[in-house]
Amino acid sequence: MTRVIVVASGKGGVGKTTIAANLAVAFAWYGKSTAVLDADVVMANLEIILGLKNPPVALIDVLRGRLELRDVMYEGPEGVKIIPAGITLDGFNEENMEMLKASLREIPREIELFVIDAPAGRDAAMVMDEGQEVLIVTTPQVSSVSDALKMKLLAERMGAKPIGAVMNMVEGKKRELSVHEVENTLDLDVVAVLREDEAVKEALAQEEPFVLRYPNAQPSRELMRLAAELIGRRYRPPPESLMDKLVRFLRRS
Ligand SMILES: Nc1ncnc2c1ncn2[C@@H]1O[C@H](COP(=O)(O)OP(=O)(O)OP(=O)(O)O)[C@@H](O)[C@H]1O
Numbered sequence: 001m002t003r004v005i006v007v008a009s010g011k012g013g014v015g016k017t018t019i020a021a022n023l024a025v026a027f028a029w030y031g032k033s034t035a036v037l038d039a040d041v042v043m044a045n046l047e048i049i050l051g052l053k054n055p056p057v058a059l060i061d062v063l064r065g066r067l068e069l070r071d072v073m074y075e076g077p078e079g080v081k082i083i084p085a086g087i088t089l090d091g092f093n094e095e096n097m098e099m100l101k102a103s104l105r106e107i108p109r110e111i112e113l114f115v116i117d118a119p120a121g122r123d124a125a126m127v128m129d130e131g132q133e134v135l136i137v138t139t140p141q142v143s144s145v146s147d148a149l150k151m152k153l154l155a156e157r158m159g160a161k162p163i164g165a166v167m168n169m170v171e172g173k174k175r176e177l178s179v180h181e182v183e184n185t186l187d188l189d190v191v192a193v194l195r196e197d198e199a200v201k202e203a204l205a206q207e208e209p210f211v212l213r214y215p216n217a218q219p220s221r222e223l224m225r226l227a228a229e230l231i232g233r234r235y236r237p238p239p240e241s242l243m244d245k246l247v248r249f250l251r252r253s
């Protein structure tokens with residue numbers, strides 16, 4: 001059966017789309033047949049991160065009952081299948097929400113991993129369902145973590161299973177919450193800590209996933225390690241030149 005991993009957060013703008021896209025590419029890089037779905041029909045941007053230009057059909061066509069999921073999949077980096085959201089100003093309503101849940105129950109069998117970039121906040125309930133695993137993204141700020149807790153509870157109410165928190169945009173400042181504090185607040189393991197890194201923004205500007213463009217950047221290593229862990233593979237850090245090492249050292253300090 002296809003494993004569904006939902007990337008969700010309480011607060012918006014914490015890095016869900018960035019992490020969902022790169023995690024999916026990482027799974028594909030490890031040889032897993034992977035699809036990634038942009039479930040944000042109001043502010044779609046997953047396709048931009050993955051360099052997909054003007055897809056003619058998208059998830060909204062599935063929600064309108066015109067097409068099936070497999071008709072709106074596009075080939076992306078490492079062979080990952082991208083399902084763009086398509087844009088509608090109306091967002092979700094009851095009718096297309098049912099349609100979405102129904103189509104998520106009919107993910108093509110050949111897909112081993114199906115990553116969902118959930119909309120921020122309560123709209124995430126639209127995609128959550130029994131049997132799914134949920135990664136909760138949060139920044140190390142109190143407000144972000146308290147909203148992350150609400151999202152964790154929402155996921156549980158929908159019958160999905162929170163499998164860990166991903167801390168993103170960590171700068172290592174004193175005012176930030178620690179891994180320990182986040183774990184205590186959420187009652188959930190922190191499974192990855194991604195630093196605030198220029199490489200993420202550079203890769204976005206180049207419309208390429210950062211895990212491929214900058215494999216030695218800290219967020220890339222961390223996400224590749226997490227992906228490996230989730231599928232029971234061994235993580236091997238990429239080879240690094242002396243220059244790479246120096247850059248990494250300077251960024252850290
Ligand atoms: N680790 C990081 N280092 C630097 N910049 C980052 C990092 N993670 C995300 N960003 C940047 O932060 C911005 C927001 O990221 P993203 O769009 O993935 O968030 P989101 O949670 O999907 O937002 P929304 O709720 O609007 O969908 C983007 O410009 C992204 O490039």
Ligand SMILES: [Mg+2]
Binds near residue numbers: 045
């Ligand atoms: Mg997003």
